[in-house]
Amino acid sequence: AGALLRGQVAVDTLVQTRAGIERIVRKAFELARQSNGAPRDGVRRVTCCDKANVLRSYAFFRSVFDEVAKDYPDIETEHALVDAMAMHLVLKPGHFNVIVSENMFGDILSDLAAATVGxxxxxxxxxxxxxxxxxxxxxxxxxxxxxxxxxxxxxxxxxxxxxxxxxxxxxxxxxxxxxxxxxxxxxxxxxxxxxxxxxxxxxxxxxxxxxxxxxxxxx
Incomplete structure (x- = not known):
């Protein structure tokens, strides 16, 4: 069976740990606190970008984000699925202050965000x-x-x-x-x-x- 499947299937495993998620999410909230807020309305906010509706690892990311957010009541929070976020960054880039995501989504969206500023x-x-x-x-x-x-x-x-x-x-x-x-x-x-x-x-x-x-x- 192994020989027959060779070259036909590839599998990658995404690992996300509570410690790693907490660390990056807290950094996002601290950056928002230090900022002047979003360009459009001046609101200090952190947007959690994930794919929580499909993948369990991203649902975990979102749940840890929500836990950490309770420690920052002065910062507005919101959620966005990554496919919708790609559209939002094009149509309303000034709305966003700090966006936090898992590494792969962040890598993709950072290039898109760069395109919105030239x-x-x-x-x-x-x-x-x-x-x-x-x-x-x-x-x-x-x-x-x-x-x-x-x-x-x-x-x-x-x-x-x-x-x-x-x-x-x-x-x-x-x-x-x-x-x-x-x-x-x-x-x-x-x-x-x-x-x-x-x-x-x-x-x-x-x-x-x-x-x-x-x-x-x-x-």
């Missing part, structure tokens, strides 16, 4: 643990444009802001938090002034954008 070149990322953090733009190395001076530097710049946020909160250093906010403010100003890279349908080079950001920060 593409992967605009997306910062932070991979943080209890003691260490790693910060980088969400896109890959893009060897096809290496050395051409047209890469979008905003994702990396905003990742630096996320790093300063993380360090500032970890060390209680308001200077780092102010620096992070200033980087975001300057980034918004540069974008508003038309400093757009090729992926944003602009003509500004990597060096030109970076230079302008640095000059504005130094002013």
């Amino acid at each position: 593409g992967m070149g605009m997306a910062p990322s932070a991979e943080v643990g209890d003691a260490n953090g790693f910060f980088q733009a969400a896109h890959g190395s893009a060897p096809d444009i290496a050395g051409k001076g047209i890469a979008n530097p905003y994702g990396t710049i905003l990742s630096a802001a996320a790093m300063l946020d993380w360090l500032g909160r970890g060390h209680g250093d308001e200077r780092l938090l102010r620096a992070a906010e200033q980087i975001r403010h300057v980034t918004e100003a540069c974008l508003a002034n038309g400093l757009l890279s090729a992926d944003l349908k602009g003509k500004s080079s990597t060096a030109e954008i970076t230079g302008n950001v640095c000059d504005r920060l130094a002013a």
Whole structure:
């Protein structure tokens, strides 16, 4: 029977632990508390994204989320199935503040979310643990444009802001938090002034954008 089925069936097992779910869900609520709320209405909320209607592991994720949510009565909560979430991120991205999900769904939705703000070149990322953090733009190395001076530097710049946020909160250093906010403010100003890279349908080079950001920060 084994020989007959070879090449016909593949099975993967998804394992989710209470400790792991609690850890990431609490992080989501803490991020919401530190934020200014959702862009559209300013409400601090955490959205639990899962597939609880089909898969038991995701129903478990949702149940642990609901337990942890009781410790954060000041934060609004809601649930969304992942297929519906893909639609909501396109139609009403400003509604969302913090979205928490299992790793695979998060991996997929993070790319979709990046597209809503201009593409992967605009997306910062932070991979943080209890003691260490790693910060980088969400896109890959893009060897096809290496050395051409047209890469979008905003994702990396905003990742630096996320790093300063993380360090500032970890060390209680308001200077780092102010620096992070200033980087975001300057980034918004540069974008508003038309400093757009090729992926944003602009003509500004990597060096030109970076230079302008640095000059504005130094002013």
